[in-house]
Amino acid sequence: MLKIYHSQGARSLRVLWLCEEMGVPYETAEASFFKPSDEFKTVNPLRTVPAMQDGDVSMIESVAMMIYIIAKHGPTDLEVKPSEPGYADYLQYLMFGEAGLAVYGNPLVATRFLAPAEQKENYTAGYLKSAILKRLEFVGQRLNGKPYVAADRFTAADISVAYIATGAKFAGIEDEIPAPVKSYIENLWQRPAYQRAAAVK
Ligand SMILES: N[C@@H](CCC(=O)N[C@@H](CS)C(=O)NCC(=O)O)C(=O)O
Known part of the structure; x- marks a missing residue:
């Protein structure tokens, strides 16, 4: 299952929102700016939010995570294909x-x-x-x-x-x-x- 390091109001909101729209299961882990856990620091040495783990895969860019989730868990109308106008x-x-x-x-x-x-x-x-x-x-x-x-x-x-x-x-x-x-x-x-x-x- 996707593990999303999240802080309320941070860009992790994009990733959670996408998962909710697509019905993709995920779990969250706290990503604190002020007291980052050792686990979070290991996944994202930059300590920016969000970070995401999917098995052996780790990511630290929210829009890239969205593209990844769409590609892995789609198809979905949330994506526009090259053949479509727009x-x-x-x-x-x-x-x-x-x-x-x-x-x-x-x-x-x-x-x-x-x-x-x-x-x-x-x-x-x-x-x-x-x-x-x-x-x-x-x-x-x-x-x-x-x-x-x-x-x-x-x-x-x-x-x-x-x-x-x-x-x-x-x-x-x-x-x-x-x-x-x-x-x-x-x-x-x-x-x-x-x-x-x-x-x-
Ligand atoms: N381009 C990154 C930016 C991540 C980012 O800067 N997140 C903010 C919180 S929303 C943060 O961690 N700021 C603290 C910092 O830049 O050190 C993304 O889209 O995930």
Whole structure:
């Protein structure tokens, strides 16, 4: 069974949500930032969350875990195939959720909680915040009122992108998410699979 090293509100949410949508069984293990267990440190010497083990396989990138789980436990409509319209959008937004959005949040969160007071509002923090908000505006424009980012259906790309709302809370910018993107994500949050995943401690 998949073992997912999880911390509530971390990117492990993407992996749990995907498993819940697909009905893939998994177990979780605590991945604490402050008191990492020896087991977690062995699986992920970087100590970033999530990590995943599947037998002898260990992984530390949430979107790669999603691709792995889809490939191993699919087929699923959460994936868009190369033959389908929307394939390029699917790939793009699956990656964009992390590489174009969430990754900008890490240094912002670190600055918010760990930087000395006089550095909390520094140039880099301002840059990161505007980089995230600019990219969210881009997502809102691309959605143009549609409920999903690719292929006119709910896919893993939506799971990837929607994580930014959770990350934005830690970064203290959740109130600045553009309204169209906020409603897009709040609509995704109605899904029972999301709610089960979000409730996992
Ligand atoms: N690209 C990685 C990023 C993992 C990551 O940075 N996770 C955050 C929590 S959501 C973390 O562990 N931050 C602490 C750190 O960067 O040291 C992924 O998508 O899994």
